[in-house]
Amino acid sequence: MSTTLEAMTAPPPPHWAAPRATGPVRATVRVPGSKSATNRALILAALANRPSTIDQALDARDTRLMIAALQALGVGIQVSETSEVGNTRVMVRPARLQGPAAIDVGLAGTVMRFVPAVASLATGDIHFDGDEGARLRPMAATIEALRSLGVSIDGSDHLPFTVHGKGRLHGGEITIDASASSQFVSALLLVGACFDTGLTIRHVGEPVPSQPHIEMTIAMLAEHGVAVEREDSTSWHVPAQPVLAVDRTIEPDLSNAAPFLAAALVTKGAVTIPDWPTSTTQAGDAMRDLLASMGATITHQSDSLTAAMSGEIHGIDADLHEVGELTPTLAALASLATSESRFRGIGHLRGHETDRLAALTHEINHLGGDVVETADGLHIRPSFLHAGRFATYHDHRMATAGAVIGLRVGGVEVEDINTTDKTLPGFARRWEAMVKGDANP
Secondary structure, three states, rough: OOOOOHHHOOOOOOOOOOOOOOOOOEEEEEOOEEHHHHHHHHHHHHOOOOEEEEEEEEOOOOHHHHHHHHHHHOOEOOOOOOOOOOOOEEEEOOOOOOOEEEEEEEOOHHHHHHHHHHHOEEEEEEEEEHHHHHHHHOOHHHHHHHHOOOOOEEEHHHOEEEEEEOOOOOEEEEEEOOOOHHHHHHHHHHOOOOOOOEEEEEEOOOOOOOHHHHHHHHHHHOOOOOOOOOOOEEEEEOOOOOOOOEEEEEEHHHHHHHHHHHHHHHHEEEEOOOOOOOOOOHHHHHHHHHHHHHHOEEEEEOEEEEEOOOOOOOOOOEHHHHHHHHHHHHHHOOOOOOOOOEEOOOOOHHHHOOOOOHHHHHHHHOOOOOOEEEOOOOOEEEOOOOOEEEEEOOOOHHHHHHHHHOOOOEEEOOHHHHHHOOOOOOHHHHHHHHHHOOOOO
């Protein structure tokens, strides 16, 4: 990789002046690989039966933390130079998983929820900790599930904790409450085939949010020869079976494309994202219909997707339970719309990098907005926004939401813009280039 993790996470400037667009933004923006797919691919490659290669993998803080975690467990990983877009090529050589090891999860949900399940297959003591905010994120479902399978874990139901791995697990059937995050299900699905008797997972409680992420996990497992059986939408069975190695290419991160597409609506311009897949399990693909509902013209060709806008932004009433990660961008658009919006089904966002519902409410209202937090979402009415600071709470999607608002509202200063390095390094540079009209920022 071209830079070190320490360099990427150096203290950022106190604030970033979000550029205000003086005319329609017309740009083609290439976004790097999907973080969700990259981190799943890394785990599956580490558990596979032979070495493999991952092309167009995202090079960002979350993926570097995943690579470092797997390396700490003994997996051989070689990373190529990072491309201008932000992708890299990763060669993974599976090895016997073993400790002792100390895993830094940062603020990455995929690392803090997926890697403890992987560590249950290791021999030795594996200690987990992360950023201060990570200690507040829900972890009980993962920890309790592993304990019920016979894994010894010291600590509470939050970070920090230590997994005492014995090198193998018998498997069996477990019941969990994954209503706080689909990652609890994906974490167990990713390793279930490696248990002696496989694994059956049954969910009880409110519906699991962000189901597309579970579908992504199941689809990627299938590509590795692992069949997941489903009785219904709340149970999954993974028979014991080998994880076959696959050389794969990662799709662009469609959720990271969301703020760039939003720029077209805010400025009455047109933004094109190259390499938008024709079929995908990524939650970000829902932006096509959501932006169309807000007034955009969406054109999806075989090699790109374009959002164009000529009128005003319409408010919408939408259930975002399956695609909650898109909420910050949509909330930013709603704050600039001509009619009110209601976003429902997203109470689980209170347990993300920050409490996103409270954060969005406070920061948009701080700029003169009219946002009311509801039991499971947000109600946003049209208002006149003004200049001011937009705090990010170490949350990359809060940072990009502030940038979207700043396209129309002059004087918006986004705190800690470099928090976007979590999944999209160089965001500020790309954004500024897009606003200036540079080709392929």
